[in-house]
Amino acid sequence: MVRECKSVRSAYGKTLVELGKINPNIVVLDADLSCSTQTQLFAKEFPERFFDMGIAEQDMMTTAAGLACTGKIPFVSTFAMFATGRAWEQIRNTICYSNLNVKIAATHGGITVGEDGASHQSLEDISLMRSIPNMTVIVPADEKETIEAVKYAANHYGPFYIRIARTNLPDVYDTSYKFNISKALIMQEGNDVTLISNGETLVETLDCAKMLNDKGISAEVISIPVVKPIDKDTIINSAKKTKRIFTVENHSIIGGLGSSVCEVLSENYPVPVTRIGINDVFGQSGKAKELMNYYGLTSQKLTEKIIGQLK
Amino acid sequence: MANQLSALDVENLKSVSKKIRKEILMMIHKAQSGHPGGSLSAVDILTVLFTKCMKHYPECEKNSDYKNRDRFVLSKGHASAALYAVMAHCGYFNEEELLTFRQLGSKLQGHPCSNLLKGIEISTGSLGQGLSIACGMALGLKLDKINSKVYVFMGDGEIQEGSIWEAVMNAAHNNLNNIIAFVDRNKLQIDGSTETVKSVGDIAVKFKAFGWNTIEIEGHNYNQIYEAIENAKKSDKPIVIIANTIKGKGVSFMENNSGWHGKAPNDEQLKQALEELK
Numbered sequence: 023m024v025r026e027c028k029s030v031r032s033a034y035g036k037t038l039v040e041l042g043k044i045n046p047n048i049v050v051l052d053a054d055l056s057c058s059t060q061t062q063l064f065a066k067e068f069p070e071r072f073f074d075m076g077i078a079e080q081d082m083m084t085t086a087a088g089l090a091c092t093g094k095i096p097f098v099s100t101f102a103m104f105a106t107g108r109a110w111e112q113i114r115n116t117i118c119y120s121n122l123n124v125k126i127a128a129t130h131g132g133i134t135v136g137e138d139g140a141s142h143q144s145l146e147d148i149s150l151m152r153s154i155p156n157m158t159v160i161v162p163a164d165e166k167e168t169i170e171a172v173k174y175a176a177n178h179y180g181p182f183y184i185r186i187a188r189t190n191l192p193d194v195y196d197t198s199y200k201f202n203i204s205k206a207l208i209m210q211e212g213n214d215v216t217l218i219s220n221g222e223t224l225v226e227t228l229d230c231a232k233m234l235n236d237k238g239i240s241a242e243v244i245s246i247p248v249v250k251p252i253d254k255d256t257i258i259n260s261a262k263k264t265k266r267i268f269t270v271e272n273h274s275i276i277g278g279l280g281s282s283v284c285e286v287l288s289e290n291y292p293v294p295v296t297r298i299g300i301n302d303v304f305g306q307s308g309k310a311k312e313l314m315n316y317y318g319l320t321s322q323k324l325t326e327k328i329i330g331q332l333k
Numbered sequence: 334m335a336n337q338l339s340a341l342d343v344e345n346l347k348s349v350s351k352k353i354r355k356e357i358l359m360m361i362h363k364a365q366s367g368h369p370g371g372s373l374s375a376v377d378i379l380t381v382l383f384t385k386c387m388k389h390y391p392e393c394e395k396n397s398d399y400k401n402r403d404r405f406v407l408s409k410g411h412a413s414a415a416l417y418a419v420m421a422h423c424g425y426f427n428e429e430e431l432l433t434f435r436q437l438g439s440k441l442q443g444h445p446c447s448n449l450l451k452g453i454e455i456s457t458g459s460l461g462q463g464l465s466i467a468c469g470m471a472l473g474l475k476l477d478k479i480n481s482k483v484y485v486f487m488g489d490g491e492i493q494e495g496s497i498w499e500a501v502m503n504a505a506h507n508n509l510n511n512i513i514a515f516v517d518r519n520k521l522q523i524d525g526s527t528e529t530v531k532s533v534g535d536i537a538v539k540f541k542a543f544g545w546n547t548i549e550i551e552g553h554n555y556n557q558i559y560e561a562i563e564n565a566k567k568s569d570k571p572i573v574i575i576a577n578t579i580k581g582k583g584v585s586f587m588e589n590n591s592g593w594h595g596k597a598p599n600d601e602q603l604k605q606a607l608e609e610l611k
Contacts, residue, residue, distance in 0.1 A: 049476070073472065073507075081465045081499035088469020091404070091455055092477065096469075112496075115459040116466060120447045122455070 027190035028165040031129055034186050035060030037172045038097060039067045046071075048176065049094045051086050053079050059099040059129045059186070079104045083112035083124075090122040095176060098124060102131035102144035102185060110150055117181050118156045124182075125175045126151075131161075131185040132272030133300060133317055134222055134310040143305035149277025151183040152250040158203070159250040161185045161271075161279070163224035164194045167247055170201035178203075187222045189310050194225050194245070203248055206256040212242035215332065216260040217324075218283055219270040220246050226314070227270045229321030234328065249279055254286045261287055267295040268328055272319060275299040296331055298324065336563045338556055342385070346555045349422060350380045354583045355610050356418040356431055362603040364435035367443070370593040371488060372415035374519040374552070374578040379412075379419045379486070381558040386566075387484060391424040393451050403481045404454050404470045408463020409488035409517065410444035411595070417441050417450075425452040461494025463487060464514060468500055471509040482566060486515045490522030493531050498543070504571040505544030513565045514573040517552065519580035521591040540573045552576025584609055 042048045042064055049071045056062040056074060065072035075082035079100055086096035098105065105128040106113070117124045128147065135143040152159045158180060162168040168186060175182040194209070209228060212235075219227035224245050231241040242260050246252065261267060267287065269280035280297030287293060300317055314320050318327060338346070353376050361367035383389065388403045390396035407416050414434060421428040426440070433439035440450045444458025455466055467485035474481055491497065504512050516536055524530045537547040546568045550557040558576070565572045580594070581587030584606040598606060 049473075071476065075503065076499075076506075078496075078499035078503070080461075080496040081468070081503050084462045084465030084496070084500075085469035085472065085503060087455060088406075088466040088471070088483075089473045091466070091470050092473025094473050094476070111459060112462060112465075116455065116457075116462050120456040 025192035027192050029190050030162070030165050030168045030187045031058070031060040033165045033168050034127060034172060035063035037169045038064040041173065041176050042068050042071065045095065045176065047093060047095050049073065049089055049096050051075055051082050051096055051098045053077055053082050053100040053104065055100050058101070061097070061099045079108040080112050083109040084116050086124045087112070087116045087120065087122050090124050096124050098126045100128060101142060102128035102147040103142055106144060106147040106150045106183070113181070114154050118154045121156045121180060123179050125184065126182065127172060127184045127186055129186045130188045132222060133305045133313045133319070134187070134189045134272060136310040136313060137307050139307040140304035145274040145300045145305065146277065147183070147185060148249055148273050148279065149281070152282065153277070156181055157250065158182045158248070160248050161221040162187070162247055163221055163245060164191050166193065166195055166199055167201060171247065174201055174203060185221060189222055191222060192225055194228060201247070204251070204253060206248070206253040207245040208256065208260070209243040209245050210241070212240040212264065214240045214264060215266045215268065215328065216242045216244060216264045217268050217270060218244045218246055218257070218279065220249070220279055222272045223270045223319055226319060226321045226324060230324040230328065233321060233325040237329065239329070239332065246279060249282055252282050252286060254290065257283055257286050258291045261291045261293045265293045266332070267293060269295065269297050269299070270319065270324060271299045273299050275301055298327060336560045338385070338559050343555050346380055346384070349384065350376050351610055353380060353415065353418040353422060355607055356428070357414040358584070358598060358603055358606050360414050360418070360431050360434040361597045363432050365597045366435055367414050367597055368411040368595050369584070369587055369598070370521065370580040370591070371409060371517065371519065372412045373582045373584065373587065374580045375412045375415045375486065375517050376582070377553045377555065378515060378517070378558050378576055379415055381555055382484060382562060383419045383423050385559055386562040388481065389423070391420070391452065401479055401481055404467070404483045406454060406463045406466050406470070406483070406485040407445055407457050408485050409460065409491050410458035412486070413441070413443065413445050416445065420452055426450070460488070460491040461496040464497050464500035465503065467512050467514070468503045468507070468509055471504070471511045472507060474511060475509070481511065483512050484515070485512065486517065489516055489518045489520060489527050489533055489536070490530070492516065492533055492536065501540060501543045501545065509571045510568050512571040513562065514571070516573060516575045517578055518575050519578045521580045521589070521594065523591060523594045525591050536575050544570065546570045546572040547575060548572065549575045549577065552578035553582055
């Protein structure tokens with residue numbers, strides 16, 4: 023099946039422009055990657071409100087903090103690796119401890135960075151961001167969700183981390199979709215097993231659910247774009263129904279969506295959970311799709327793994 | 334000359350800074366923890382800045398001109414005791430609260446916390462971040478066409494942090510001539526002399542090479558501090574005031590002794606220190 027894939031990065035850039043037109047306090051910072059992150063669109067439209075900070079992510083994060091102190095709403099973009107890795111302590115100690123209105127929208131998270139290889143593939147960003155108090159963490163799964171998450175962040179006070187997918191993605195939500203910070207989405211109902219995902223792996227998970235259904239396994243699929251604060255009720259209710267959970271994410275199995283789900287269930291309704299993601303290893307070079315396959319994140323590989331585990 | 338303090342001003346500053354030194358020592362003694370050395374080296378500059386040079390409003394938002402205030406960032410957040418004592422002197426909060434410093438539930442955290450204490454612009458403490466914060470504030474003020482200054486106070490050991498030099502480049506690149514930075518050049522850090530641990534060398538030459546203006550002063554001389562700040566306000570570029578100071582200034586046994594970077598005086602030592610500051 024061929025589906026139209028859309029550039030969510032370009033959607034991010036266009037949304038920034040739209041927001042910039044409405045709100046003069048929106049400013050954008052990038053660290054020499056504005057062509058990749060698509061903040062260049064904002065730079066062209068509002069050069070006086072765009073700051074290319076050069077290859078200096080620590081300086082960029084704390085400069086954003088200073089801008090926020092003067093009432094600006096900074097969107098800070100670079101690759102997820104450098105935003106959350108290099109500048110983690112600036113985010114923790116200056117942005118989040120002071121609870122500043124800084125929005126970190128990082129691209130190139132996960133294995134799908136592709137050919138650049140392990141040094142650029144952030145498999146830890148969700149883990150790093152969600153462990154900081156005051157931080158909201160969102161992993162959108164398609165163009166529409168990206169646009170709505172970015173708008174939501176612009177209009178709600180506090181630090182946000184939004185992981186903008188590098189790869190082009192098909193629409194996974196229908197036109198009625200509305201972003202809701204406190205609700206996970208039940209994408210399809212099922213009785214035998216619950217699959218939970220977000221971001222670039224959501225479409226694979228949905229396809230996997232179809233394959234499982236074809237084999238007589240009724241799979242419920244839940245999308246959790248907001249990893250923090252997480253919607254506990256939707257997870258617990260589904261666990262009560264299916265009593266078997268699989269999480270799927272383009273991230274290390276340590277500290278991300280899978281860990282978040284385990285935390286909720288172990289304290290509320292313990293059922294077996296299998297975390298599918300990158301198994302505590304570094305990535306490598308390759309095409310995004312090849313890497314998704316190699317690390318077991320395509321719908322076919324997910325289906326094989328889940329059927330194997332259910333036996 | 335407008336840039337000079339009167340003899341009366343100097344007398345007042347001497348007496349205020351002496352009071353603040355005593356308060357710092359009592360705060361750190363009460364908490365039995367804190368950073369006397371770098372607080373005492375900073376006192377005179379902070380006192381001149383807050384009482385003579387900086388446009389600020391201890392009543393915060395209640396003042397209709399609040400958005401036009403100058404900003405202050407204590408990049409070397411461990412000198413918090415000095416900042417708190419100066420702020421209390423200016424009326425940000427009651428001086429009696431000073432003795433809650435570093436206690437459970439206090440607004441006066443070990444390092445400044447903006448969510449707890451009104452008047453603190455932003456939380457600091459982790460070194461190397463204040464100058465970038467100042468750059469952000471300076472950019473924001475320029476966007477809003479607000480003519481205020483951003484003062485940022487750094488330690489000399491602190492400039493070993495690489496992020497400081499990212500920010501030095503940032504300020505020059507954006508010509509942030511509304512930034513007035515200080516380096517508290519007390520020449521000591523926890524493990525010893527800055528030049529032994531990791532030499533910071535000629536700080537002025539380094540800042541100049543990055544495109545800044547620089548002024549070097551004796552950081553316990555009120556006239557020099559005042560003149561430097563007033564001149565800095567007219568700078569066409571970002572400017573750094575490198576203040577040669579004495580770590581532990583005012584207490585004989587603390588002066589020039591890195592051992593007093595982060596140690597509280599005992600009862601006897603406090604008594605002696607307060608005696609010296611009479």
